[in-house]
Amino acid sequence: MAQKILIVEDDIHISKIIKMNLTLVNYETVEVYDGLAALAAVKQEKFDLILLDVMIPKLDGFELMEQIKPYGIPVIFLTAKNSVYDKVNGLKLGADDYMVKPFEAIELLARIETVLRRYGKEEQVMMIQHVRVDLDKREVTLHGETVELTPKEYDLLVVLLKNKNIALSREQFLDKVWGSDYYGETRTVDMHIKSVRKKLQLQDHIKTIYKIGYRLED
Template identity: 35%
Template sequence: MIFAVVEDSRSQSEVLKALLKSEGHQVEVFSDGSSCIEALKTRVFDFFVIDWCLPDVGGDEVLRHVRERCGWDVPVVFCTGRTDEEAAADILRLGADDYIPKPIRYMEFMARIHALLRRRQPRAATVQFGNIEVDLEGRRVKLSGIDVELTQREFELAVILLHNVGRVLSRDELLTSVWARDAGVDTRTVDTHASRLRKKLGLSGESGLMLSSVYGQGYRLDTVHQG
């Protein structure tokens, strides 16, 4: 799925980009509304995340172009510093599907994205990766048909890794995606949880998947052929 993130804060857009890419989405970032509007003439996007206050044109103007070019089936989420009831009503009345108050709480952001995606395109309740079965709705995991007990963070890390088989994910990317803004958490936490998942889910090849540490980069999950 291709996301367009329209956000003038580089640090903010980079975090949102990392979160979305960690789940396998393609992301294009626009630092102002005009560049996004221009891109709409030749590009197709599946989802829009738009800052309400942009340096050139208003978020409402970007939304108008999105609806004209892409129709009403494409989800649009606004990020806004306005949290009053009137602002929320205005944003939704203009045609947005949802809005997220700033400062953005990243787990809430992803939960809202997931909720919109579920409504727009029904998906299977369970997905299979090698011998690992993941119930995305029930947040349960089975290995070769046997339930595996995972913590919330372990489950979230597992889902990100499983959706990115064959791709190197940096420790910082994983840290941002799973732990967001939790204080006192560093990349060693990623290493600890990766080690636990390797044991619990048989990610040394037993499950048909191998979790490897890539020196100086992060982690990569690969499929392996079982003899």
């Protein structure tokens, strides 16, 4: 079942962009545009995480945070308020993270993933076509048959799945899979991508993005 995220953002354009990026990686989303609507939504539905702007009408983000704390829902503040005081205040109120606008979509997705993992809400089974990945077992199957991947091939596949429909550069793959202290050539990414494509029959789904890197398309 897709994890459900409540987007509380009064700028409709920003809200739609956030929704689009979350939908691309298979999150279910609900959008509201003021604090009272957010409070009503929390009382009526079950959410795995809330993305909360601070400066919203009717009930600001800090006030809303105090009222929804008993529900135990993870919260990431998304706001233009970038002072240390505001950040500390938000975290003291119980928020799990605090991001200052503007931010990159890939960073937001990474922060969401980290918070959900912390709460044990990270999706443990991921799929693309006939490929199934069990994160708990580190097991990959194709048409129900186990496929042996090297540790780096497995990690690369997981990065692709967690960023489905998002173009990632070779440098981003190196950072996420090999680590920030890796100083080898980006060509190693190409070699591992080629192997993953072949082993899992994903030639039509792992797209090469010219002069950038790769994107997994469902």
